[in-house]
Amino acid sequence: MGSDCGPGGSQSRAVWCAHVDGWTTLHTNCDQAQRPSNQRNCFRVCDWHKDLYDWRLGAWNQCVPVSARANGAPRLALCHGGEEGTQLREVGCVLRADGSPADDAICEYFEPKPRLEQACLIPCPQDCVVSQYSPWTACSKTCGTGLKNRVRSILVPPMFGGATCPNLTEFHTCKLGPCTAPEGMYSLRVGPWGPCALPQTRSARQAKRRRGKAQGVRDKVGLKDPETRELIQKKRTRNRLNRQESPFWDIQVGYQTRDVTCNHWNGTTVEIHMCAPMDLPHTVQSCLLPKDCQLSAWGDWGPCSNACTDPEAPGGARSRSRSVLQFAVGEEGRPCGALEETEACEPRGEGAPPPPCPTYTWRSTEWSDCRVDLLLSQQDRRRGNQTGLCGGGLQTREVYCVQGNAEILTYLNDLRDKAKASPPVRNQLCQGPVPSRAQLCHLPCPTECQVSPWGAWGPCTFENCDDQAGKKGFKIRRRQVTNTPTGGPGNCPHLLEAVPCDDPRCHDWRLVSLDRCRPDDGGPCGPGTQTPQIQCVNSDGGEVDKSLCWSSLPPELVRCTVPCSRDCVLSDWTPWSSCSQTCSSKTIEGKQMRTRSILAYNAGEGGALCPNSSALQEVRNCNEHACTVYHWQTGSWGPCTEDPNAGAPNSTSEDLTSCSTGVQTRKVICVRVNVGQVPPKKCPEGPRPGTIRPCSLPCKKDCIVTPFSDWTPCPLTCDTAVNSVKPKQSRSRLVIQFPANGGQDCPEPLEEERDCEDPQVCLGFRWKTHKWRKCQLVPWFLRQFSPGAQETCGSGLQTRAVSCRRLDGAQADLAECLLSARAMPPATQRCVIPCQDDCQLSSWSKFSPCSADCVGVRTRKRTLVGRSKKKDRCKNSQMYPLSETQYCPCDKYNAQPVGEWSDCILAGGAAAGGRPERLPGLRDAAAEARECGQGYRYQAMVCYDQDGRLVETSRCNSHGYIEEACIIPCPSDCKLSEWSNWSRCSKSCGSGVKVRSKWLREKPYNGGRPCPKLDHINQVYEVVPCQSDCNQYVWVAEPWSLWKVSNVDLKENCGEGVQTRKVRCMLNTIDGPSDPVEDYLCDPEEMPLGARESRLPCPDDCVLNDWGPWDRCGLPCTRMASRVRTAYAIRAPSRGRQCPETTDAEACALNLNCFNYFYNITDWSTCQLSAKAVCGTGTKTRMLDCVRSDGKSVNLKFCEELNLDRKWQMNTSCVVECPVNCQLSEWSTWSECSQTCGLQGKMWRQRAVVQAPQGDGRPCSPQMQQWKPCPARPCYQWQQGAWSECLVEGGVVCGHGLRHRNTSCFVSDGSGRGPPSAVEDERCAGLQAVADGNEETRLVESCTLPCPGECYLTEWSEWSPCVSVCTKEAGVDFGSVQVRVRAVMAQEPQNLELCPDQAWESRPCTDGACYEYTWKSIRKSNSTEFNTWCQRSDGVKRHRYRCGCPPINPPGDNTSCDPPCLSPKSFCSEAALCQCEEGYTEVLFFTGQLNHCAPIPVVEVPTAGDKKADVKTSRAANPTLPSTIRPGRSGHTWYLQPYGQDGKLKMWVFGVAAGALVLILFVASMTYLTCKKPRRPQRQRQQNNRLKPLTLAYDGDADM
DSSP: OOTTSEEEEEEEOOOOEEOTTSOEEOGGGSOGGGOOOSEEEEEEOOGGGGGTEEEEEOOOOOOEEHHHHHHOOOOOSSOSSOEEEEEEOOEEEEETTTOOEEOHHHHHTTSOOOOSEEEEEEOOOBOOEEOOOOOOOOOSOSSSEEEEEEEOOEEEOOBTTOOOOOOSEEEEEEEOOOOSSOOOOEEEEEOOOOOOBOOTTHHHHHHHHHHHHHHHHHHHGGGSOHHHHHHHHHHHHHHHHHSOOOTTOOOOEEEEEOOEEEEETTSOEEOGGGGOSSOOOOOEEEEEOOBOOEEOOOOOOOOOSOOSBOSSSOOEEEEEEOOEEEOOBSTTSOOOOOSEEEEEEOOOOSSSOOOBOOOEEEEEOOOOOOBSHHHHHHHOGGGTTOSSOBEEEEEEOOEEEEESOOOHHHHHHSTTSGGGSOOEEOGGGOOSOOOOSEEEEEEOOOOOOEEOOOOOOOOOBOSOTTOOOSSOEEEEEEOOEEEOOTTOGGGSOOOEEEEEESSOOSEEEEEEEEOOOEETTSSSSEEEEEOEEEEEEETTSOEEOGGGGTTSOOOOOEEEEEOOTTSOEEOOOOOOOOOSOSSBOSSOOEEEEEEOOEEEOOOSSSSOOOOOGGGGEEEEEEOOSBSOOEEEEEOOOOOOEEOTTTOOOOOOOSOOSOSEEEEEEOOEEEEETTTEEEOGGGSOSTTOOOSEEEEEEOOOBOOEEOOOOOOOOOOOOOOOOTTSOOOEEEEEOOEEEOOBTTOOOOOSOSEEEEEOOOOOOOOOEEEEEOOOOOOBOOOHHHHTTSTTOOTTOEEEEEEOOEEEEETTSOEEOHHHHHHHSOSOOOSEEEEEEOOTTSOOBOOOOOOOOOSSTTTOEEEEEOOBOGGGGGOTGGGOTTTSOSEEEEEOOOOOOEEEEESOOOOOEETTOBOOTTOOOOOTTOOOHHHHHTTSEEEEEEEEEEEEOTTSOEEOGGGGTOOSEEEEEEEEOOOBOOEEOOOOOOOOOSOSSEEEEEEEEEEEEEOOBSSOOOOOOOOTTSEEEEEEEEEEOTTSEEEEEOOOOOOEESSOOTTTOOEEEEEEOOEEEEEEETTEEEEEOOGGGSOGGGOOOSEEEEEEOOTTSOEEOOOOOOOOOOSSOOTTOEEEEEOOEEEOOOTTOOOOOSEEEEEOOBTTTBOOEEEEEOOOOOOBOOTTBSSEEEEEEOOEEEEETTSOEEOHHHHHHTTOOOOOOOEEEEEEOOOBOOEEOOBOOOOOOSSSSBSOOEEEEEOOEEEOOBTTOOOOOSOOEEEEEOOOBOEEEEEEOOOOOOBOGGGOSEEEEEEEOOEEEEEEOSSSSSOOEEEOGGGGTTSOSOBTTBSOOOOEEEEEEOOTTOOEEOOOOOOOOOEEEEETTTTEEEEEEEEEEEOEEOSOGGGGGGOOOOEEEEEEESSOBOOOEEEEEEEOTTSSOEEEEEEETTSOEEOSSSSSSOSSOOOOOGGGSSSOOOSTTEEEOTTSOEEEOTTEEEEEOTTSOEEEEEEOOEEEEOOTTOSOOSOOBOOOOOTTSOOOOOTTTSOEEEEOOOBOTTSOBOHHHHHHHHHHHHHHHHHHHHHHHHHSOOSOHHHHHHHHHHOOOOOOOOOSOTTO
16 A cells, blocks of 8 residues: 555645735734644545545435525415425545545545535425315204205315315204204213223132132042043043144133213213113123234344345345234234345355356357258258258257356367366346357358360370380370369369370471472472471470471472463462361271362463362371370379378367378379270370378367256156156256267267156145134123123123144144235134023024926025023024025026137147257258148137126036137248250350249249249349350361353463352361351351452463452551552463552551450359359359450450450359248247136237348248137126114114125126126135225224214215326426315204314325316306306316415406406406406407407417427417416417507507508519619610529528
């Protein structure tokens, strides 16, 4: 803490002497005695003081009016809504340990000082509010002068200094007529019973009697034999058990007396004989000596229910109890209080802070492997067993509740010891949302390997050019991987094939071109040679140094002929065609062909002749190697195993990526195509694939399970039957990590079960009553003087013992029955010992059995006992009937349905309590079948007896329901066909589209999975872009045919002619065009000519070869540029003739022979999935086209040659939402019935959405809850009857007596529509003795019957309706209250001075209504008078006096105004002036008298707090009443009254009229100026250009 904190510090300040004007002067000029201290002690506050000091807040004192606090003025006489006040409290800083005060600066260091003063509201004084008078009672006398009374009750008691209540009774004399006989002056009055007391000499007399009896017994002991003594001992034991000897009771029977007096009508008491002759009631009776209940001291507090700390639910509860030492005896004995009490408590630890309460959290196992078949089975169960699926899938896990808040990852990392995992507990202990048990996942789809077509066969070369030993060689052809597969290129098919060959060479010459033919003799024509242009190339075709081809001879010169002027002219040979076969065999040989044509015929004489047609074509063999193709074939890679050479062990680790490096091997063999495996030496060794590669070994994963949960509790049952099935209890554990990669397997078993122990006997308690003891009379010496009393008979009291028993009959403590059993039976009752003259009868026998219901009778009997059999008066069957006969009960019952049919409920659909929900996606066919199919719906049955009373349904032999089969239709999903095959790409060159489709097989219904959007023929299409190679199909032209000369010159064989050739569209391969295809696949614009017209050169003419290709126009295309093609002379012309131009040029024209090129990107395709995927991650593609400026797609090479920018991404990932069906939980158990009895009870069960639907999954069922009716049960209830008239014993007319009421059992159907019916009391035997919601079930109570002429108080009235004491203006409620009263009732006018004071009492209540009171008046019909009353806000009219209205004079009647107010809507005011009602203004005569009442408008001007912001006109409120609208809360109301009290117009009316006149003149002038024709249009046009029209738009602003 440090020594620099706490008390002991000091503070200093500067002190100087200053003049009154503020300047400093010498200290001696100031009084030194008044010099302030410049230093003081202080308390240095540190942060750790925060736990030691705190503010202590005192209670708020009484609310004092602000006016009184300011200047001591008294409260205002007129109060509206309460008066504002303030109240104070004390606030100080204290030390928490002992509460000692401290300096406020210490606490202010940590938090500001709480406020010392706050505003409060002092309610207005509440005057007493009374009700209307009741009707007048009947006259108190039948003759002579009597009184009529009428009373009223108190509605609101006086509070907060309000006026007291007035008299509640009003008297009125009445005289029905003179009395013809003398009035009864005297009446016998019975007084109340006095306190119960014991006789003074009772104990002495009992002691003396016991001594005498004991002496007699001792004298007679020897006279009895042993058997007699044993019988006596047994009787004494039995009597002792029946005797009330429990320490909980101390019942003493005493006596009590009462006075019986004779009273005069004026209230005075006279001699008793003045009331004779009449039988006097007895004045003494037995009673129980009252004793209060005595309880033991409270026991120690029990432990706190929370033995731990929980910040969210702090504290707990603890209880303590006490026992009964003495039960209350007698009606006046104070009953026992509560035997248990509970209080809040805070958990406390022993010597240490209490541990935190266990928290419960959800845990989950690891996710299962991703499975696609779960989604497929949701769509079509037949597809659930497909293999090799990929893409979007579903993985599941178990969710369970554990104690603690560690996450699953925390203990997965530390789980070296399996005991560290938390055992599962009941799921109900976990709060909050349940984690998802299923989630979507993605199973990567394997990428298939795609390879290009085979390339051309290479030359025969050595396997290794560095080692050219031997003559064996290979011809090799290759292909490339165009799409790398999953796992790398090693999973692709072989990429190289080899053919053995002879005479291999690593380098060879390649002919590039031939020079022009040069004649041998240097002349212009004749035989000659062509020099070949060659390159030295390696086996891969790459150019190398020519010195490397030393082993091969270079190509020789090629012989040729330059035709002379009269020779036949032939064209150059075409290139060799592609080889017809890839290899050769005995039956198949590869061939190549080349052709040439005749360009000009020879002259008839002297020229070289043209060859025949066979000489125009040459054929040669090609691909002469045998069709024995070899390649290396690889098997799949084996599993990753430990490398025995590495030596590193594979340790178990939680890093699931890699634990060590292993090796994988595969098999590599040499295969001959179409034959099979051959020896490895047949294949070239160089490109042989590897057989071993390194790999990463996955880590081992051991199985991890939770500890076993606690055993499930055994059911609490009292069934002790031997043959009953023994209940079982179980426990389980969960696998939170499954084994993998060779880890340890899971232990067995995961669930255990065992038999429950034998159930104990249920602990229940009941009261046991013992035999009634002998009836005990009042001692004779006390009642011997009572009229008609006899010594051995009369009324008395008897008692009995009451004990507590367990259900098995064993003795139990009385406290157990007090807590768990019903009300304790009475231990005392009144009894009668018949006198000798009384008629004694036996008890009634049981009724005889009935022979038949509803038609027979049954009887019961009793007999006279003893001497009563001989007494004639006892034989009077009317007074003492000896038999009773009654009709047999008519047990006829009628069953009928009631209520509505329930929902359709499937059999066995109710989930067992606590059964875990099935995981989404794992529901089998049986589970889905439980969602639909045949079920039952129920309708309640009700049973009535013959009297129409509701009885139990078992009496109608019904189980309470009518069942009816019903069908819940099963949902059917939308079913589509499989995808069709993709169509061919719509374009043969560039990007096009290809299409596939599905068609509708079955529409969805009953909530099945919806269909995607279909077209008009119920098909759905998928269109994706595609790319076609522009060189895929090419035109192939055959050689030109011979000339067909139209104008034949037989001598010259020349002239105009036609040549034709065949042009075909062929599939282009790497070896050249192969197979012919349809012509539409080739570009028609590029189709070569199939015929040409030209002139066949004549002899001696110059012969040119065919024109070469046009060279390309330069970009950008302009008409200034041109393109050129060339030719050269094959045959020179004779002398005097010239060759035509060998160069041809034409201007470049855009989109004719010159084109611009640019890239065009297509739109993204739809998301494409793998063929084995149904959803999940896919790929969107788009295509790149090279588009010519005329819009035609061309080969990409045209754009690539221009080096155009290619910045687009051609592929991107996308997601196809998985169609997850909605998964619902199992149905919960049925709830308790909504009503314990009646016909309208319902039971409900619910289910929840476990997995919401996604994508095109099946939607959730709208029925998330179901109901069925409860069995109809009769509603039994106790009902109290009305109190009887007060009866005084012995027919006495006044005094203290008793009044009685009965409690009967009634039955109803609970609907409240019909009155309940009375039934036998046994039906309510199991109900608590509560009648009409009142636990006070007193059936007898004392009452007072007033004597004639007596002034008395009525019995307590019923409690008045609950009324709230509130202030509506302030929105403050001061509580609710209700009142009951005792009013004064008088019978004699002369005795009014003897009347007691009226009484009233109040009690708080809840939910009282808040009322306001206002004065109302209305003119009487055909009269000038007004009826005035005080009206409550609920419309109830009150009396004018003490009615709740403000204490001001109400509106007067017209009798006080002269002349009377006869105009409509007028009344006479308190000043005796005629005024108008609300909403009307006075129009006066010149004399000042009221002429009539005119309606006035009201202008509501909105204020800042008013949201309406518009102008409305409404009827006016009373302008004389004060406004209750406070500034800033809503709008003010301005009442425009044009007339004053004198009947003259007010000044503002003239002002408004003048303003209106000015406004009219302004509008007229503006209209004139607007409509006036302008004189100078030009000026007007300029003004129109300058001025803008004024537009007024109302924007909701009140200022407009």
